[in-house]
Amino acid sequence: MTAFVSLLSIAVAVLLAPLVAVFAAEIIAAVILSRRKHPVPAAPSGIQRPPLAVLIPAHNESSGIRPTIADIRAQLLPHDRLLVVADNCSDDTAAMARDAGAEVIERTDLVRRGKGYALDWGVRHLGSRPPAVVIIVDADCRVSEGAIEALASACGSSNRPVQALYLMSAPVNSSINHQVAEFSWRVKNWLRPLGLFVLDLPCQLMGSGMAFPWEVIRTAELASGQIVEDLTLGLDLTLAGHPPLFCPTARIGSTFPTSAKGAQSQRRRWEHGHLDTIMRAAPKLLARACVKRDLDLMAVALDLSVPPVSLLGMLVLAAFGLSLLASLIGGSSIGLWVSAGNLLVFVSAIGIAWLKCGMDLVPPASLLLIPFYVARKLKLYAQFAFGQVDSQWTRTDRAKDGLKIDEKQSVKGPMS
Incomplete structure (x- = not known):
């Protein structure tokens, strides 16, 4: 039993490592390198x-x-x-x-x-x-x-x-x-x-x-x-x-x-659709990218493979708990080291993202809302696991006046 738990903890931690690495690399690149990147070239002036x-x-x-x-x-x-x-x-x-x-x-x-x-x-x-x-x-x-x-x-x-x-x-x-x-x-x-x-x-x-x-x-x-x-x-x-x-x-x-019902329905459609696409397409795309040595396809496949951030956080935390249990009952500590690294990298990436584009939305006093937000999604992921997937195109209830986009709106981040 100890050997099984130990091997399982190592396997889960190793499988999560590239997903966490991709997630963190994208955020770090956006924060550090975005000011050096020039916009996509526009059409020459004077030409319609x-x-x-x-x-x-x-x-x-x-x-x-x-x-x-x-x-x-x-x-x-x-x-x-x-x-x-x-x-x-x-x-x-x-x-x-x-x-x-x-x-x-x-x-x-x-x-x-x-x-x-x-x-x-x-x-x-x-x-x-x-x-x-x-x-x-x-x-x-x-x-x-x-x-x-x-x-x-x-x-x-x-x-x-x-x-x-x-x-x-x-x-x-x-x-x-x-x-x-x-x-x-x-x-x-x-x-x-x-x-x-x-x-x-x-x-x-x-x-x-x-x-x-x-x-x-x-x-x-x-x-x-x-x-x-x-x-x-x-x-x-x-x-x-x-x-x-x-x-x-x-x-x-x-x-x-x-409305709460509309928010739940919208979130279920989006995340169920994303997870279904990961299951169907990601393995094939990764294999094809390796065979063709196609960097663009590999980047898209890896980006697709990263699950919604709430689910990724749940998986990283669960993997850490499993590896800690394996270590406590006498199993290998390899899984614990890998999963601890995953957890550290994930939390750091979230922290960097929060500093750059989240402080205006989630001030320090509201950080405690995050666990409750994640917990509310447990039902959503359980529904997907049991095949209760929403597949209808339905109108989402929104404010009648919609959203007015203001070019001077306060959205802090690497683009500001």
């Missing part, structure tokens, strides 16, 4: 950029789509297009979008449901008059000034898919404490992709604020009902030789749900 199309998939978004359209229209040139796909809507999303000045097409298919099908429908519609660049923005997002131009320029100059900085914040007067969730989002969608960017490595796609060269998006497999279609799309494009590029100068944002 090629036409672009902004594609907005929308499912029952009539209450919040107007501000999104207004943000985007203010940044378009006369030859650009703004297309809304009102997908399986039971409200007046289509009418509201038309009234706000967007081109609208409606899609009704109660069998093939999901954001991927809406995107496929929209891209095929754009094919009659294809733009040079297609930018995808969710209907509940706000788009900062200059974001469309930054995405189009980065996409055009690199001829690669480009991902904007996509942040989430708590709605005004929310009854839910989103402090830790917002900090976790910054780590995942800001620091980690920024770390990859400064290392000249590709990032994952995040679902909104994505730009694609027409020749890339028109051949992409979009039509699916997957709940993390963006994550899958980024992996597919990397395999096809089109690894996505992070563009931190283009900012978009949205708000967390206004």
Whole structure:
């Protein structure tokens, strides 16, 4: 029994070590190297950029789509297009979008449901008059000034898919404490992709604020009902030789749900989808990257393999406890040393991230909220383990006025 526990503790600690190392390396690179990295080159001044199309998939978004359209229209040139796909809507999303000045097409298919099908429908519609660049923005997002131009320029100059900085914040007067969730989002969608960017490595796609060269998006497999279609799309494009590029100068944002039920549902969809993709795709991608000696594919595969930060923290702590038990009952201390190193590196990385982009969200007095936030996720991970996975594209309840992105908003960090 002692030998079994000892071997198990060593195996778990060793398996977690590269995941913790990748997580920490991305954060450290973002903090230390980001000021030395120049932004993606823009198009030469005086040269008018090629036409672009902004594609907005929308499912029952009539209450919040107007501000999104207004943000985007203010940044378009006369030859650009703004297309809304009102997908399986039971409200007046289509009418509201038309009234706000967007081109609208409606899609009704109660069998093939999901954001991927809406995107496929929209891209095929754009094919009659294809733009040079297609930018995808969710209907509940706000788009900062200059974001469309930054995405189009980065996409055009690199001829690669480009991902904007996509942040989430708590709605005004929310009854839910989103402090830790917002900090976790910054780590995942800001620091980690920024770390990859400064290392000249590709990032994952995040679902909104994505730009694609027409020749890339028109051949992409979009039509699916997957709940993390963006994550899958980024992996597919990397395999096809089109690894996505992070563009931190283009900012978009949205708000967390206004109700506890909505927040729980959203979190379950995102994290179940991420974990399912890790289980299905990560081992194959890692093997393929090794065989092909493809650095971009290896970076994307390793980044994908890192589980959500709460789960990673749980696993690191559990591995330390298991190795401590093995050591106490007379087993090998190798697992204890490795797991202690994992725990030290993980805690240090979280501390560095907190110092750079979390102090305004989670002040020292609120750090005790983190264990409670993590504990609430135990049920979510148990549901995934027992196959209770949410796979429906549903509208998340948000503040009606959405989020106003202010270029001068106080978001401290390596980009400030």
